Amino acid sequence: MHSASNNTSQGSEAIEILAPLCSVFRRFLKDRNLRYTQERAEVLDAVMATEGLFEAEGLLLQLRERTNHNVSKATVYRTLRLLQEAGIITLTLIDPNQTHYQLVYGRTPADTMICMETGHHIDLRDTAIAQLRDRIAKEHGWSIKGHRFVIYGISPEAADNTRPKPSA
Amino acid sequence: MHSASNNTSQGSEAIEILAPLCSVFRRFLKDRNLRYTQERAEVLDAVMATEGLFEAEGLLLQLRERTNHNVSKATVYRTLRLLQEAGIITLTLIDPNQTHYQLVYGRTPADTMICMETGHHIDLRDTAIAQLRDRIAKEHGWSIKGHRFVIYGISPEAADNTRPKPSA
């Protein structure tokens, strides 16, 4: 299995963007006198392998597949909090029942459009969103820490499936 | 105490906008062969008295103040779900720990700017947000069901308080 190991390999092309992320986390930990442990590396590894949104539970399952060494649920939650504080992932809050996260590693966090039928979601990379945010915050004299923009809708595919088949 | 009763008074000026909401809910219930009970009326009443965002717990506390008759937590949650299905309130999801709601009664749901220091939030009523949403959805061929736009920042007041006092 091709695994984007973040702490050993240094020449892989696949991880060209991801590699610095490991350094970012290590520096963050060092600054706070925290340790870069096997478990934290594995969680970061699993996070880097995700696409778009993910949940703690999914990450835990992925960790069990990826590694022999089982990282505990508690450690996953604890590490997710650290990654959040390090600015590597953000909360996304699209579902009241469960916290969703996403990797942001220096990029602007993706805004999201979610299909209410299928749960399928696509990342939006529209600069107009941040511009709008900046304009509004400026008008009110606020300084910006972040934003979340989620569009709820029905994707074309779901609309096709949902539409009752014309009988005959 | 001045209470915007939704099921008895009909001439109050204060509830000119709110009154129809009761009808909306009653019709919704009738359409589904559900009953318009005292408890549901009281929950709607309390929801109408809220400003901006609210949580189930706060609503429950308010209900205990407003009425002698205690509405149970279970009924509050059940009614909030109905109100949501009726399109009277929406989920807001600004806090991973608790579900937040807001009254929308026919209006566009307010977007929100939240101060990360104080928790204070202000409602945004900027039409550019919906326009942006529409443009993006159209580009992707999606039909829109709703959206959420939240700006996280530091309000001017909080910035002032946070700033260390110039010694002397």
Next chain:
DNA sequence: GTGCGTGCAAAGACTTTGCACGTAC
């Protein structure tokens, strides 16, 4: 009069925490 609605308490889901042992520094 019927069947939906309610209150209570217990269950359920997700997340956090206390404690003893392990390990990165």
Next chain:
DNA sequence: GTACGTGCAAAGTCTTTGCACGCAC
């Protein structure tokens, strides 16, 4: 060698659900 980190399981929150009685229709 030390103090932070981990795993486990128990606790904690918010929310939902089962059941017997009550009330809107």
